[in-house]
Amino acid sequence: xxxxxxxxxxxxxxxxxxxxxxxxxxxxxxxxxxxxxxxxxxxxxxxxxxxxxxxxxxxxxxxxxxxxxxxxxxxxxxxxxxxxxxxxxxxxxxxxxxxxxxxxxxxxxxxxxxxxxxxxxxxxxxxxxxxxxxxxxxxxxxxxxxxxxxxxxxxxxxxxxxxxxxxxxxxxxxxxxxxxxxxxxxxxxxxxxxxxxxxxxxxxxxxxxxxxxxxxxxxxxxxxxxxxxxxxxxxxxxxxxxxxxxxxxxxxxxxxxxxxxxxxxxxxxxxxxxxxxxxxxxxxxxxxxxxxxxxxxxxxxxxxxxxxxxxxxxxxxxxxxxxxxxxxxxxxxxxxxxxxxxxxxxxxxxxxxxxxxxxxxxxxxxxxxxxxxxxxxxxxxxxxxxxxxxxxxxxxxxxxxxxxxxxxxxxxxxxxxxxxxxxxxxxxxxxxxxxxxxxxxxxxxx
Numbered sequence: 001x002x003x004x005x006x007x008x009x010x011x012x013x014x015x016x017x018x019x020x021x022x023x024x025x026x027x028x029x030x031x032x033x034x035x036x037x038x039x040x041x042x043x044x045x046x047x048x049x050x051x052x053x054x055x056x057x058x059x060x061x062x063x064x065x066x067x068x069x070x071x072x073x074x075x076x077x078x079x080x081x082x083x084x085x086x087x088x089x090x091x092x093x094x095x096x097x098x099x100x101x102x103x104x105x106x107x108x109x110x111x112x113x114x115x116x117x118x119x120x121x122x123x124x125x126x127x128x129x130x131x132x133x134x135x136x137x138x139x140x141x142x143x144x145x146x147x148x149x150x151x152x153x154x155x156x157x158x159x160x161x162x163x164x165x166x167x168x169x170x171x172x173x174x175x176x177x178x179x180x181x182x183x184x185x186x187x188x189x190x191x192x193x194x195x196x197x198x199x200x201x202x203x204x205x206x207x208x209x210x211x212x213x214x215x216x217x218x219x220x221x222x223x224x225x226x227x228x229x230x231x232x233x234x235x236x237x238x239x240x241x242x243x244x245x246x247x248x249x250x251x252x253x254x255x256x257x258x259x260x261x262x263x264x265x266x267x268x269x270x271x272x273x274x275x276x277x278x279x280x281x282x283x284x285x286x287x288x289x290x291x292x293x294x295x296x297x298x299x300x301x302x303x304x305x306x307x308x309x310x311x312x313x314x315x316x317x318x319x320x321x322x323x324x325x326x327x328x329x330x331x332x333x334x335x336x337x338x339x340x341x342x343x344x345x346x347x348x349x350x351x352x353x354x355x356x357x358x359x360x361x362x363x364x365x366x367x368x369x370x371x372x373x374x375x376x377x378x379x380x381x382x383x384x385x386x387x388x389x390x391x392x393x394x395x396x397x398x399x400x401x402x403x404x405x406x407x408x409x410x411x412x413x414x415x416x417x418x419x420x421x422x423x424x425x426x427x428x429x430x431x432x433x434x435x436x437x438x439x440x441x442x443x444x445x446x
Contacts, residue, residue: 039442043173044380047438050169055431058165059148061088062430065157066141066150071133072191078107081128081157085110085185088164092171094183099202104193109203110185116178119445123182123210123405124167125203125397126160126217126412127189131419138421149417149424158425159216159412160185165430166437179445182206189397192357200400207401212369212444215398215409218418219433220388221426227388228373228410230366233280233322234359235395236329239298240268240285240340242349246292246313257311258346262290265315268349271339276332280324280390283332290315321353324390325361357395365406373408376439382432411437 039047065085070078086096089112098108110128130152132138141150163183170176184206186192193199207213220227244261251257269285276283289296291306296316306312323329333353340351367387374385388410398409413433415425 039376039380039439043175043442044439046173047169047442048380048435050172051165051431051434051438054165054168058161058430058434059143059427061164062148062153062157062161063141063143063150065160066148066153067139069132069134069136069139070129070152071131071136072106072129072188074134075105075107077134078129078187082107082110082185082187085128085160085164086112089167089183092164092167093176094181101187101193101199104188104195104199106193106199107187109187110183111202111206112183112185114176114179114181116180118178119180120211121180121182121209122441122444123184123206123213123401124163124441125184125186125213125215125401126156126163127186127397128157128160129187129190130155130157131190138423143427146427147424148427149422151423154218154413154415154423154425155418156217156412158415158430159218162412162430162433162437163216165434166441169434169438170441175442175445181441181445182210186397196355196400203397204400204404207407208404210401210405213398213401213405213407214411214437214440215396215407216412216437217396217398217409218412219410219414219429220392221414221429226377226383226385226414227392228370228385228408229360229388229390229393229398230370230408231324231362231390232360232393232396232399232409233282233324233390234329234399235356236321236323236333237298237354237356238319238321238336239352239354240265240317240319240349241351242268242290242315242347244311244313244315244347247311249309249311252311253345256346259344260311260313261315261347262312264344264347264349265290265317267344268340269317272336275339276335278328278332281328281332282322282391283319285317285319287319288315288317320356322395323359325359329355329359357397358399360390360396360399360402360407360409362390363402363406366402366408369406369408372443373411373436373440376443377436380435380439382436385436 070081094112132151242261242265247257289302289304291304294304294314296302413425414429417423
């Protein structure tokens with residue numbers, strides 16, 4: 001794992017946010033200012049005692065969730081995880097409902113709600129699916145001392161347990177009464193159902209109705225330093241199709257044959273490499289095929305035929321773009337289209353884009369929420385929290401709602417190896433992350 005560091009952009013944004021916090025505090029109303037005040041020592045101690053007492057129960061819940069396979073396409077398995085979470089929320093006084101996703105071939109999203117009039121309207125988000133389908137060899141929860149491994153333990157069943165433990169401690173001290181908190185747990189974050197206009201419609205609506213959103217995806221801790229994210233890059237897939245003239249190789253470059261499909265796709269990919277680079281952007285070709293008869297599936301399977309003395313008639317490439325803002329993504333798409341259009345003789349090329357996840361662009365309101373979270377942690381003796389460089393976190397659900405509401409992500413348990421057979425968490429971070437979340441929720445909803 002690369003060590004996270006503040007980028008120049010993030011460093012400058014942090015100072016901007018500090019200035020905005022100071023400037024805005026003078027104009028804040030009494031209700032707004034109360035949300036910024038530290039939780040009292042008495043409240044803090046009560047929350048911490050409750051969370052420490054509940055850690056053993058939370059680890060048992062984590063084991064139960066991990067041992068239930070919930071790969072995105074395992075609809076019954078995802079549903080069983082949702083049912084188990086639903087029981088937890090009902091115990092905490094939430095009403096629950098399902099958002100059916102049959103139309104996009106996914107399990108139902110789970111929504112848990114409490115309605116009230118005090119404090120800010122909060123949205124807590126997460127997902128119950130993992131990348132590990134039932135056929136995966138990585139199947140069960142395994143604990144070794146303070147470390148636990150298992151499919152989805154870090155991304156993000158550990159985060160779901162952190163969320164529940166924080167809410168349980170708040171419920172125990174009566175701090176959820178007359179509060180407006182919506183929990184929205186999606187069933188398909190790892191591979192969202194299409195179209196997004198269906199699979200994310202109610203999720204986005206929940207973000208539009210909230211005043212602050214906390215995402216409990218996997219936390220990151222490196223060398224004793226803890227990080228959360230105020231921005232993350234999106235994910236857009238691209239597909240490049242090239243056609244040339246099939247002919248004997250002795251005629252290549254001639255007026256009737258031209259340069260062929262392989263030279264054309266090589267030109268395009270080389271210009272992508274040389275001309276598209278800019279800060280907070282990555283792009284790459286994942287697979288390329290070329291020849292006389294070629295086939296490249298978006299799923300990553302390919303076939304090709306050809307001969308060394310025949311000019312290639314077809315070529316394809318697939319890859320992705322990771323951009324930090326919608327404006328950056330659009331700019332890169334336009335550059336790619338212009339490069340693709342400058343065809344070599346007797347060739348044609350076209351590129352198509354598929355937006356998988358939108359970018360979660362950095363915003364002043366996200367920075368302000370981050371600073372509140374960090375301040376609560378420092379004041380309570382839980383240590384400092386730093387802002388993670390957007391280059392260090394992948395795409396995720398928080399990006400769908402960040403355009404509408406102050407959002408931070410990465411409040412779950414710290415660990416490593418997400419999406420691999422080495423996925424694991426540090427169990428000692430469960431109570432610490434739950435305490436941080438509980439403090440922020442309490443401060444925002446007073």
